[in-house]
Amino acid sequence: MKQHYEEIIEVPQGVTVTIDHGNVAVKGPKGESVRRMVAQGVTLKAEGQKVTFAAKKASKREKKMLYTFRAHLNNMIKGVQQPWVYKLKICSGHFPMTAAIAGNEFAVKNFLGEKVARKCVFPQGVEVKIAGQEITVTSIDREKAGQTASLMELLTFKPNKDQRTFQDGIYITAKPGEEA
Secondary structure, X not given: OOEEEEEEEEOOOOOEEEEEOOEXXXXXXXXXXXXXXXXXXXXXXXXXXXXXEEEEEEOHHHHHHHHHHXXXXXXXXXXXXXXXXXXXXXXXXXXXXXXEEEOOEEEEEOHHHOXXXXXXXXXXXXXXXXXXXXXXXXXXXXHHHHHHHHHHHHHOOOOOOOOOXXXXXXXXXXXXXXXX
């Protein structure tokens, strides 16, 4: 049965939300995040310190989109107040590998004795820091931070190797919202 759904999100002080033709911009003390949120049957309104998502006579798809948009906006609001932080650890037991950052490129050298460095490029708006064996990935955008951490972990993927024996690599040790 189709029903009317409406979600209201309270925007905290110091954060502003503007909606312009489906582009949702959230500004806060740590920066600005912009995302396109358009779905047929779902309307968005920003009035003062409240954002309203509504869907009249919503089908399952429209209901899912409404709740997806709500989750994205909550993540954007949290991100402009306190950035999302992922922590990774460099583990090298067989060969001493090194990690380096040059601009927006991350490189791992001497992984399992390889002569060619493994590299990945992380997007703008993501800050990566290396301190000894610890890597910290910080961003206002939760998806960019998570994608960057995932790319770094996949950079040292070892196909056809027993993970119990070959434990060298870069691994995510802490994610936002999880107790360490």
